[in-house]
Amino acid sequence: MAGIKSTDDILKRLTSLVSHARTNVPYYSNALAGIRDARLEELPILTRDILQTRSVDLLARMAPDRLLPGRAIRIETTSGSSGAPAHHFQTAQNAMIDAGLLLRLYRELKLPIAGQFFNLGLHRAGQPLLETRIVPGAYTYWNLRSAQNGGARVEYEVALASVRPTVIYGAASRLRELAEYVLNAHLAVRPKAVLSSYEQLSAATRGLLERTFRCPVRSVYGSTELGLCAWECEQGALHVQADQVIPEVVDDLGIPVPRGTPGRLVFTSLKSWLMPLVRYDTGDIAALRRESCTCGSTFPVLSPFEGRRAAYLYTHSGRPVSPYKIMSIVDRTGISRYQLVQREKGSAELILDCTDDAVDLCVCEAEISAFLGEEFRLYKNAGVPFIYTATGKLNPVLSFVATQDALLVAEETQ
Known part of the structure; x- marks a missing residue:
């Protein structure tokens, strides 16, 4: 299994990255002014708000003329699911490093060097149904759309009538959509692996995917800004x-918390020098597990992973709680x-498929209320x-709820 080969090497790369950012990136030149030889945990947190509003200041300039670098640049835009979208500028070198990480994942899963890849992720406008990619292997990508944007059933029929997938990748809700289609059509679809991203993978959905596709189901974590x-x-x-992204879990003040304690998940990317991301706040809540993993990998483990702060639910007394x-x-x-x-504190609307309309939520409500220590209502x-x-x-x-509270504060201060 993989692991950190040289802590000294990572420290040298981190030191070089911070020095480069201080010298060549306007934002960091100001943010790190007067800070010399500081440890990573003493550097300022980079938030998505800063990335959204000051993206040009986060770009590295070239000495001596301090112009933007004259090389091939890609602009990646986040989905905006946690607020306004942000832009991240990347070079071909970023893509090569991410391809290397993807190859590492493929090797761990013992995937073949060629095959059919069913992509059920988030798609950009104009993306074709079929694409051929040679990194990390010669795979034909089937970019299957959701029923929400005009695809699903017809595209599933076309794809599965033509090939059987080697790898299935996508958002948990989309993977479930495909699994239900396969079951209803009485098809035998046996990929080598199912990879779930974008959304939290529930135990119920994982079980459905394992029963339907009879292969390993793995969660992968990444973002547009940070990559895999x-x-x-x-x-x-x-x-x-951790040889490419250094994780930290910090409190609301940006101070590291003990292992096993949930907090804000921040990453320092060692991949990006065009737009350095030092202590970048992902917007997620997680903890770094204390004990090592029995799989043999020395890479740190995120556990428990609690998802986005913006998805926290609020009790009647106003206490935020992880929804998971x-x-x-x-x-x-x-x-x-x-x-x-959730539209008001202390309760939530539970939107269901019609097939689950007969479910009695009384026991569920009681268990949630007992866990929270105060009454919490569910409306089916x-x-x-x-x-x-x-x-x-x-x-x-x-x-x-958090959005409403922010609006009330804004009204009160006007």
Whole structure:
């Protein structure tokens, strides 16, 4: 299994990156002014708000004329599912490093060097149904759209009538959509691996995917800005590829918390020098596990991974809580597909498929209330459409409470 080969090498790369950022990047020249030989945890946190509003200042200039570098640059734009989209500038070297990480994942899963790749992720406008890619192997990509943007059934029929997938990758809700289609069509689809990203993979959905496709199902973690960062091993532990992205878990003040304690997940990318990301706040909540993994990898493990801060639910008293314990309680009811939508503190709307309309939520409500230590109400709403992002992402939890509170504060200060 993979692991950190040389801590000294990573420290040297980090030192060089910070020195480069201080010298060549306007934002860091100002942010690090007066800070010399500081440890990583003493450097300022880079937030998505800064990335959104000061992207030009985060770009490296070339000495001596201090112009932007004259080389091939790609602009990647985030989905905006956690707010306004942000832009990240990348070079071909970034793409090569990410391709190397993808090859590492393929080798761990013992995937062949060629095959058919069913891509059920978030698609950009104009993306063709079929693409051929040679990195990390010669794969034909089938970019299958969701039912939310005009695809799904017809495209599933065309793809599965032509080939059988070697790898299936995509958002958890999209993977479930395909699995249900395969089951209803009585098809035998046996890929080498299923990779889930973008959305939290619930135990119920994981079980469905394992039963349907009869292959390893692994979560992968990454972002547009950071690229591929972590993936699950055969033991189900989410290992950060710490030779390329350095993880930290910090409190609200940016101070590192002890291992095993949940907090803000921040990464320093050793991949990006055109637009350095030093202590970049992902917007997610996680903890770094204390003990090592039995799989043999020495890479650090994110556990528990609690998902986005923006998805936190609020009790009646105003206490924010991670939604994933609540989701695990809902999962035990046997509900196959749902979305939790909170519009006021102390309660949430549970949007269900019509097939789950008969589920009694009384026991579920009582267990959630006992866990929280105060009453929490669930309101069942079957047959109402799920709420998707503009890019087709289905967030399992949506909370509008924090947004409402922010608006009230803004009104009070006017």
